[in-house]
Amino acid sequence: MTEPSMWTRLTEENPEHSAAYIQRFRDLAEAGHDLVGEARLVDAMLPRRARVLDAGSGTGRIGGFLAAAGHQVVGVDGDPVLVAEAREQHPAARWLVGDLAELDLPAAGEAEPFDAIVCAGNVVTFLAESTRVEVLRRMRAHVSREGRVAIGFGAGRGYEFDQFLADARTAGWEPDLLLSTWDLRPFSPDSDFLVALLRPA
Numbered sequence: 001m002t003e004p005s006m007w008t009r010l011t012e013e014n015p016e017h018s019a020a021y022i023q024r025f026r027d028l029a030e031a032g033h034d035l036v037g038e039a040r041l042v043d044a045m046l047p048r049r050a051r052v053l054d055a056g057s058g059t060g061r062i063g064g065f066l067a068a069a070g071h072q073v074v075g076v077d078g079d080p081v082l083v084a085e086a087r088e089q090h091p092a093a094r095w096l097v098g099d100l101a102e103l104d105l106p107a108a109g110e111a112e113p114f115d116a117i118v119c120a121g122n123v124v125t126f127l128a129e130s131t132r133v134e135v136l137r138r139m140r141a142h143v144s145r146e147g148r149v150a151i152g153f154g155a156g157r158g159y160e161f162d163q164f165l166a167d168a169r170t171a172g173w174e175p176d177l178l179l180s181t182w183d184l185r186p187f188s189p190d191s192d193f194l195v196a197l198l199r200p201a
Helices: 006-013 017-030 037-044 061-068 080-089 129-142 161-170
Strands: 051-055 072-077 094-097 114-119 143-154 173-179 193-200
Touching (some): 006 017, 017 080, 051 061, 061 072, 061 080, 072 080, 080 094, 114 129, 129 143, 129 161, 161 173, 161 193
Parallel strands (some): 051 072, 072 094, 114 143
Antiparallel strands (some): 143 193
């Protein structure tokens, strides 16, 4: 049994947290906000019909877009309420409830490695500190030798960028490209957001 994530603790303290999160993104969509910029970046990295793992998939906004673009998407999230929403809204992908720190998709019938993994929406900042390296290791175990992972999160959320990059190296990843936004702006020491494209070491 791994240490519960911050998201798990939030939902235990407030059972309405997940429903409020779903409503927030419905409201943003209705207001015309761009909610799939992360997915466009990942799509640009891939050939058609690539296998994509959406790690910390939430309501499926990223994986759902990629599935609609023709990719074979599997999404994993620890919140069953969010996974139910993803299944309802984006039936073209496969959505699973699971702990990223215990990720074992071959046991769930997904034996083939993935061409890419996307981990958006500050997911890594919600991980319990004791599980960070293990989650990155589990991701590494699920990607093809030529595959990459795209992980994005903001500063000031309890996970320093330098520490994340050190953890990624410990877990078997090397930086391929560091950006400060999902729309391809360069990363610099004063950036307040990191999009890390990592490749297997």
